[in-house]
Amino acid sequence: MAVTIVGHSVTVIAPTCPAETRLYEHGRVIAEDFPADQVHEKLAAHPQAVLWLDLYRPSAADLAAVAEEFHLHPLAVEDAAEEHERPKLDHYPEHLFLNVYAVDVSTDPAYPPFGKTEISAFVTDRALITVRKAPSDTARFIERWESDAELVESGGVAFLLHGLLDVVVDGHISATQELDVAMDGVEDVLLEEGGAPRDVRMRGLRLRKTVAALRRAVAPMPELVASAMRKDLGLVDDDLAPYFRDVEDHARHAFDQVEHLRDRIASLLQADLAEQGNVLNDITRKLAAWAAVIAVPTALTGYFGQNLPYPGYAKPWGYIESIALILVSAGGLWLYLRRRHWL
Template sequence: MTSRLYVNGRLTAEGFGIDEAGERLRTAPDAVVWVDLDAPGAADLATLADEFGLHPLAVEDAVQEHERPKLDHYRNHLFLNVYAVTFDDADGTPRKTEISAFITPRALITVRKTPFDLKTLTQRWDEEGRPAGAGVDFLVYGLLDLVVDGQYRTAQRIDEAMDTVEDRMLGDGPAPRDVRRRGFVLRRALATLRRAVAPMPDVVRDVAKELAGDDHLRPYYRDVEDHARHAVDLIEHSRGRITELLDDDLAEQSNELNVVTRKLAAWAAIIAVPTALTGYFGQNVPYPGFGKWWGFLLSCALMLAAASGLYTFLKRRGWL
């Protein structure tokens, strides 16, 4: 558990327990509190629900995994669910951290199902040059700004990873198997990322309508919404790009297959003509060693050598 208390925009206390959070708010009328829980148990959430009047359905959504990005309205608080995203270059898979948040007039309570670097979030809150004050609306802005920036960076890294795939796919002939597999992995990564990012512009806009009452915070929320829309546009562009690359490679494979089929048909025709003639006239010419014991071995060796040579030739050409 991580906790912080802000009074008039200044950090005055941190590291206190759940039971102290409500008491500190009651003793400091101008204070707001942030409480973060990493994979909390039912007892921890029950204590928070009693202390801050959290709705049971919102508590249930915070415990369950794979909730969609959304903003739900309850009588005395809001429930926000978003996904922080990073990208692993090694296997081309986005890593998602589901973050649920209870937003009350004087408290922000975040719940995480998996580990997440909170230092970046607290540094963003503590930066100078931010809007005056540190109310809950500012804390939520910092959270959304961090999440959306991470989503946009992940979309950029996937788009950059496609440059290498594109360069190798645009070479002569079909792309190697490992390049095609990399392309399919990136397309799957984009589909995974899209599910987390696509709803974010609407979520940010809804949060701004509820919280950005002061004029000085509205431009900041609009900036986050704009970044979220850029992330969605980049993902859609990248999806179209990788799909076109894979389709072009499939067409190139079809062209290559047509060339191979034409060559095989030509060789078959060349061999079929003398075979048809000799079969029609029933020719039976004695071969070297005809009637000898070693002649049979010689004929078998010739057939095996011819078949092996043809197999080697076709294998090197990539036809087998």
């Protein structure tokens, strides 16, 4: 994208990666899907316009070309090239740099439970440059900008940034709602008497892992949005400030929901563990009770099996008497344990 003059020819170095472009002026789109090598020309021809440039998996050369055109700081370019950067907003002399994660949660066991797309963005005076490191649907950003097109005239680049953050934060809220619904199904089984089957417990553990991954994407967002509204940055004017505060409120709500989900799934798993302990204690108590019942006839037959005379010894009615004694003793113990709910 940088312009290099060699003799009388002009060589334009533009990104070669897949790119999307849109140019806004006075609240309407005046150009879109034009080649990245025309960005410099479009901005020069429309001094009041602002640009959205999206780069998908750019190479180092692509980022270098964009950095030279828009005077991007090398540290910000380095962060945009690296993957798995934490969500943040950094202030550089000529631009802002932010890193956020758009998330996608699936509660269907047949599909991966959690996916996220890392989005880096440079915010300059006249351009919002996004860098995506994984496939994602940019149509959601465009739809949001078009639905709030009346704000673009007063908001400029801040309007584009608002749409980006709003879509990302709305995705976080949708993810928390899907996980909350999924936990309802797990809760119904986990809290049943006798403990949950192993597959349900494993699903609960997967949900806990998903919530932990979601928290890493959601937790920094309230502070990130609040930082974008700082007066010393001069990015958000009085007209757009309420809209950014709304996004911040949604970000805090998403974070609160994630914390609630963490507490909820931890409580459910703990309750299931306690129920399993209760079942184990019940089984142990029953085994001990049956051992006591069996011990009575064992003791009696062992005693009468000695070479000692007893009532009815060597007589037919003595055998019947011993059997009756065994049954009465064992039956009495069984009734006693039954009344105490040990059996």
